[in-house]
Amino acid sequence: MSWIDIGHIDDIPLHGARVVKTPGGCVGLFRTGPQQVFAASDRCPHKGGPLSEGIVHGHSVTCPLHNWVFDLNTGQALGADEGRIETYPLRVEAGRLLIDGTAIGKRSAA
């Protein structure tokens, strides 16, 4: 793994989300707790909704377009819907957000 610093945890509102540009493309960051952030695709597999504009609750995000819900641990759609978003390893160290550049790079190569 090669960890890339992509910002500070306080750049993301609690229970909010934002998109950051990484060397491998844009990634959604979802802050589920004071010290917890998940990194995942910003694009809903249903019809491309911007997940970073959705509602963050528990360890999940609800798409703003048609309310599909995704588990940010696994990327799986919950409930009756079927689909999956990519998730990426992310660490919080002294408030800095470090994302696995290797995982991001694989996505852009796919």
Ligand code: FES
């Ligand atoms: S585009 Fe996300 S639920 Fe339809």
